[in-house]
């Protein structure tokens with residue numbers, strides 16, 4: 001599942017490589033990926049326009065279009081990637097991590113394509129077909145973006161109520177962009193138990209979590225995804241905390257598979 005860093009690499013790729021190029025054709029024939037739009041609907045709405053800006057809030061990604069056109073929303077699904085090709089055929093990719101066992105690109109896994117007047121293209125490449133393309137996606141139910149939330153906003157959202165802190169981090173209506181791996185990384189970096197109740201966290205805990213959030217996001221964006229986090233490789237039976245050497249524990253917190261250090265992430269009370 002892409003989290004904020006993967007979506008950000010796709011957004012910055014589009015911003016760097018795909019803006020202000022005239023769209024001359026659109027392949028929106030995949031009725032599953034493009035639902036609820038009919039074949040041709042995206043083509044009619046986008047042909048002749050350019051993408052003018054690439055925006056992101058949490059895991060939501062969308063492009064603004066010229067001449068007052070609709071926003072083009074692109075959801076990467078579980079492992080989708082954006083591939084932008086120049087007029088002379090040079091391709092650049094962004095989005096979900098390219099796995100070491102990745103198979104070469106196949107045309108049938110191109111789920112949605114914008115063709116540009118210069119001969120290049122923007123493609124949603126998604127082998128698993130869980131991505132989604134739609135016009136004017138709604139983003140108003142999302143909380144502040146995890147990369148832009150202020151310390152005061154974060155302190156407020158992470159210390160109110162009485163839910164497991166991990167569940168709060170995953171609640172996209174409170175803070176947008178943190179998924180399962182990133183939540184485990186942030187909690188481990190801050191030495192906070194995933195099961196700690198939000199109401200039990202003090203200012204020092206909140207500020208430590210805030211710093212861990214910023215550091216984890218910066219690192220994951222720089223290294224290409226949340227799978228590069230320091231504790232991610234220890235998320236398996238027999239895993240050892242890479243900081244203190246204690247055994248990693250496993251359980252379900254906030255409805256998700258969760259790993260934490262048995263020594264450093266102990267719930268208070």
Ligand SMILES: [Zn+2]
Pocket residue numbers: 241242243244245246261262263264
């Ligand atoms: Zn530890």
